[in-house]
Amino acid sequence: MAAEVVMPKLGMAMKEGTVSTWNKKVGDSVSKGDMIASINSEKIEMEIEAPQDGVILDILVQEDVGVPPGTIICYVGNPNEQLTEQNRSANELQAPKNEVAATISLEEPPANAASSKKSKETVRISPIARKIAESENIDIETIKGTGPKGRITKADVEKVLAERAAEASHPPAERDNPAINKETLPVAGMRKVIASRMHNSLLNSAQLTINMRADVTDLLSLQQEIKEVTQQRHKVKISLTDFIARACVLSLQEHKQMNSAYIDNEIHLYNHVHLGMAVALENGLVVPVMQHAEKMSLVELAAEIKTRAGDARQGQLSTDRMQGSTFTITNLGTYGVEYFTPVLNPPETGILGVGATEDVPMYQGDELQRRSLLPLSLTFDHRVLDGAPAANFLGTIKQYLEQPILLLL
């Protein structure tokens, strides 16, 4: 029997997934567990494995076409197996919204495809939607309906118009010019989410960044001291990032205004700290959230960060684990960056950027010593608080990092 491979649902909020790459094509043979495709949801990338040995009988969803979870994306079966009409129509039953995506991607449309195609007369569409579509010369068969039973509504037509307008305002002049040989990449999946979130973040808030350096010499030696113990006792190696995270959590509890969100002209202050940590992936960025970080000890926090970051890198982070953060930390130190301007993760009020530590000669009293300095960049929303309280908050983080013993308590 041919096995159906479906677009998985990665978390409650997932509405659409895209096949970013097909590793196989129709006719290729596969063994159970082989990677057959990479998929891309609004938040994460994931590999899809072959469910059984066999060949790829049919591919129903092309690359970069978004489909709802549950949609069949391909069939794996015996080399000479025939797919029945029943097989094919299963998708329509399961995910009616997928009709468009599924039909365009059928490599060889079944013989009766033409007759099963909806005629313009039978397309479900509201009177006003039909009129607007006609006046704008939009083929109603190409519109995706979101009304009851897939009925096309006014909003659906307006969406198509808005997309058209957006395309028109950025004419792809260069792309069409063969003289300039440029590669263009579709902005889809995770890239699309990041693009719109970051752009909206800058559009919709008043961001300001301040910088400070913390002397982490003592912290680094403390880290060396306790590294072995925690590794043996708790199976976690405590990194500089973990100390910074803990310092942040403690400081956020002392400066509630920074642990907040600006929503609908109101400032929401939180008692809990759901700490977001930006994790770079090969082709994007996700922010796993350590929920209730204020209830965790340093070791617990470190363990949680390791698990979540690991999940993120393996594409196993459910969307539920990427929501609800109240403050975010982003670290570019490993890339040698010193200071930078982090962009707020909306609707949060603050984001801390961590740079690379640098060893410098510094006077301690009259004596010149080798000290390690950590550059910190805090971006905050000036609508929520002003420079002075933000500086105080950053100052508190600095204090904790400079008196690291407090982080262990």
Added chain:
Amino acid sequence: MKPLVVIGGGPAGYVAAITAARQGKQVTLIEQKDLGGTCLNEGCMPTKSLLASAEAYEKIKQAEQFGITLPLEQVKINWDGVQHHKTAIVKKLVQGIGYLMRKNSIKVMKGEASFLTNHRLAVRNENQVEEVEAEQFIIAAGSEPASLPFAPFDGKWIIHSGQAMSLPAIPSSLLIVGGGVIGCEFASIYSQMGAKVTIVEAADQLLPGEDADIAFTLQEELEKKGVAIYTSALLTEMQPENKKALFKHKEELHELQAEYALISIGRKPRVLGLGLEQVGVHFSKQGIDVNEHMQTNVPNIYACGDVVGGIQLAHVAFHEGTVAALHACGKDKSVNYRAVPRCIYTHPEIASVGMTEKQARSEYGDIRVGEFSFTANGKAMIANNPVGKVKVIVEPQFNEIIGLSIVGAHATELIGQGTIMLHGELTTDVMEDFIAAHPTLSEAIHEALLQSTGQAVHS
């Protein structure tokens, strides 16, 4: 662990519970008071029962017009009877919800619920506390009357809507602060029953969300019944000791004495005491934040009905409750606010759907407006009720029907036609050939539509 727990047994909560149970979930519903919530116990149903009594009385007083002779001086309101009619209906309806709970195998727990973790609730009933665990939660805790900062409810003189419907007797005089839906409904009830009613409203018209001319028709009718109405008037002081209120109107300070002062300045979502902070559910005093599936930022917790703010109406609560429950059961369901009717059960009634004329003008510029008055409608004349009008608003380019407002008898039933037009995104050409039965009040809607396209027959 119980799969799904609903907090609150009002319209949002009981519909959510039934929907989830029908999807095969094991459901528990927690309610601290009576099933049916505000709507059944101190909102929609009891007010409409009082209005029905007031209207019956009004109709009987018109007997002469219909050729019926009565000893009119003997016709009077028996307040205990009015209250009995109301309580009997409420009781029956509440029992009906109880029956639906049993029929759908929903466990009903009595008590006040608050979150301990995002999977556990404490349910307090008198001095006992029980803990309930569940995978998913739907918060439908409703709303409560907002009070004036300088005049908290005392239940004796300063009262809220819940208290206003169970007064010991018809008050001789009543001050209503706030001329919104609830204030106008009570003004209608008590003025028809003989009370001297005064409305003090801060905005420059009654029912600030509705079309000015529609609201003005109601104002005129209320004034005919002796209601004193002050718009653009600001309450400045309340003196419970001598039952006196001071308010400023057109630069002039007025002093008013009344037996009761009903504060109806809006309702606030019941967001406190649920332990939302405990689990990190985002909320503000405007309500709990939700997405289009009625899901909060904590994915296993949903919220619906008055507690999310927005449009605080029972039918919206029904819809949101259904969406929350279906989405919690894995169905991809979103809310649809495409056409929400707004009904005001005053005398005359007001009902509308979609945009008001003012909103439409600011959105579309030049619009078409069609109107038809009930004074020219046969059925309204026969019923001795030729007051009010239908007003339809049409967008100029494609003739989409984008708003319908009705003031007049049975407006709240007639609006169903407008709701269908807006929900179906209909255009006037689709409606031109529509046949309205004759004689009916519905003819007025058809005539108004035709007038908007310049084809009216009867005006």
